[in-house]
Amino acid sequence: MVHRHTWAVSDFVVRPSGPLSGSVSIGGAKNSALKLMAACTLAEGRYVLRDVPQISDVHHMCGVLESLGMSTERREDGALVIERGPSVISDPPYELVERFRASTALMGPLVAATGRVRIALPGGDNFGTRPIDMHLRGLEALGAITEVGERDVQIVARRLIGARIELDYPSVGATENVLMAAVLAEGRTTICNAAREPEIADLAAFLNRMGAQVLGAGSSTIIVDGVDRLRAVEHTVIPDRIEAATVLAALGVAGGEITLRNVRHDHLGMLMEKLGHMGIRTSPEGDGLWAMATGRRSATNVATLPYPGLATDYLPLLVAVLTLADGTSFATENVFAGRFRYVSELAHMGADIGVDGHHMVIKGVKRLTGTAVEAVDIRAGAALVIAALGADGETVISGGDHLDRGYEGFVDKLRDIGVDVSRSLA
Numbered sequence: 001m002v003h004r005h006t007w008a009v010s011d012f013v014v015r016p017s018g019p020l021s022g023s024v025s026i027g028g029a030k031n032s033a034l035k036l037m038a039a040c041t042l043a044e045g046r047y048v049l050r051d052v053p054q055i056s057d058v059h060h061m062c063g064v065l066e067s068l069g070m071s072t073e074r075r076e077d078g079a080l081v082i083e084r085g086p087s088v089i090s091d092p093p094y095e096l097v098e099r100f101r102a103s104t105a106l107m108g109p110l111v112a113a114t115g116r117v118r119i120a121l122p123g124g125d126n127f128g129t130r131p132i133d134m135h136l137r138g139l140e141a142l143g144a145i146t147e148v149g150e151r152d153v154q155i156v157a158r159r160l161i162g163a164r165i166e167l168d169y170p171s172v173g174a175t176e177n178v179l180m181a182a183v184l185a186e187g188r189t190t191i192c193n194a195a196r197e198p199e200i201a202d203l204a205a206f207l208n209r210m211g212a213q214v215l216g217a218g219s220s221t222i223i224v225d226g227v228d229r230l231r232a233v234e235h236t237v238i239p240d241r242i243e244a245a246t247v248l249a250a251l252g253v254a255g256g257e258i259t260l261r262n263v264r265h266d267h268l269g270m271l272m273e274k275l276g277h278m279g280i281r282t283s284p285e286g287d288g289l290w291a292m293a294t295g296r297r298s299a300t301n302v303a304t305l306p307y308p309g310l311a312t313d314y315l316p317l318l319v320a321v322l323t324l325a326d327g328t329s330f331a332t333e334n335v336f337a338g339r340f341r342y343v344s345e346l347a348h349m350g351a352d353i354g355v356d357g358h359h360m361v362i363k364g365v366k367r368l369t370g371t372a373v374e375a376v377d378i379r380a381g382a383a384l385v386i387a388a389l390g391a392d393g394e395t396v397i398s399g400g401d402h403l404d405r406g407y408e409g410f411v412d413k414l415r416d417i418g419v420d421v422s423r424s425l426a
């Protein structure tokens with residue numbers, strides 16, 4: 001059993017606050033934790049995962065794992081304990097999986113562990129905009145047969161055989177699925193043009209601890225020598241670089257001087273570079289980061305790219321900062337073509353942003369205006385909270401449940417550094 005949280009639908013209410021101060025501890029990375037949880041389907045035994053954030057996406061993944069016959073429990077020290085018996089069910093119920101994209105990470109490990117999987121396609125209509133064709137081609141290259149139906153996909157493989165796989169694009173999800181399948185395949189798999197995100201390296205470290213033989217994760221060529229058996233292990237999830245970026249962007253708008261604890265500076269290189277251009281000073285301090293912002297931010301140009309480029313998840317946060325910067329900035333989204341729905345909400349608050357295709361022209365204004373706006377996804381919601389720090393009056397952000405998907409204790413953490421934020425029942 002897992003601790004049952006209630007994820008109430010509620011608004012975020014933000015009022016302008018003075019400069020931020022104090023320190024905040026960054027939690028484990030959502031985008032790593034969810035994949036490690038999926039990888040626990042690979043082998044029998046008892047896993048202990050530390051620093052798994054208490055967020056609704058994790059809660060949903062626990063539900064999915066339980067539906068497969070596994071057990072999940074939060075220990076008193078916060079660690080997530082997952083147990084998998086000698087066998088595992090390989091068709092999670094449609095309703096549990098459908099609206100929850102990270103569940104696609106179960107395809108690779110389940111087909112490797114059981115020889116077949118039947119799983120809902122992510123988000124129905126989303127299949128058009130967030131396809132899984134590369135995931136499927138990668139698994140097919142390992143010998144799986146895939147059949148995409150209207151609502152779900154079935155993947156069957158009596159045995160997986162290592163192969164050389166060239167990804168069209170360094171997709172994070174496709175790299176992870178192929179990696180998690182290849183660890184139990186027969187022979188060597190080479191993934192070329194692999195995604196290089198830190199979360200991939202964390203997954204490979206976890207798999208290697210389980211007994212897998214993975215080389216090169218974190219670079220664009222990953223070599224996997226398949227093994228017969230894996231075992232359950234303990235692991236600590238890497239810190240969430242997007243949560244760190246969110247707090248730094250809040251500082252960028254409100255100004256002040258803060259310290260972030262539990263960060264990996266080596267994962268934040270491009271972000272710190274861009275923040276520097278805007279006039280936010282950062283400096284590593286042990287396993288933490290000191291940061292300071294005074295006066296007004298400077299305009300700068302930003303463009304998203306696969307890692308080590310600037311993460312697509314950072315862009316809404318940085319755009320929120322640039323709406324208040326001195327001068328005109330250009331921003332380009334290269335990873336997800338349709339990721340602009342937050343722009344109209346920022347404009348509603350008085351931001352001056354023009355969109356042309358996947359480019360934005362942001363003319364900095366001195367102040368925004370608090371009003372009622374809607375969070376359409378996790379980072380869009382965070383961007384609105386950040387923008388609200390530079391708005392006159394109160395901003396009420398609906399769709400707060402999106403923020404619960406990805407941020408643990410968001411309100412408490414922001415309050416600890418001086419943000420005036422609260423929740424109110426919608």
Ligand code: UD1
Binds near residue numbers: 031
């Ligand atoms: C993951 C992250 C997400 C992050 C993204 C890029 C999780 C749960 N989510 O998403 O927060 O923004 O990486 O860093 O970890 N694509 C295809 N076909 C495919 C797969 C992807 O066309 O089979 C396209 C996507 O539509 C998108 C691009 O490739 O345009 C990048 O997607 P991908 O790297 O796969 O992101 P996700 O793994 O979905």
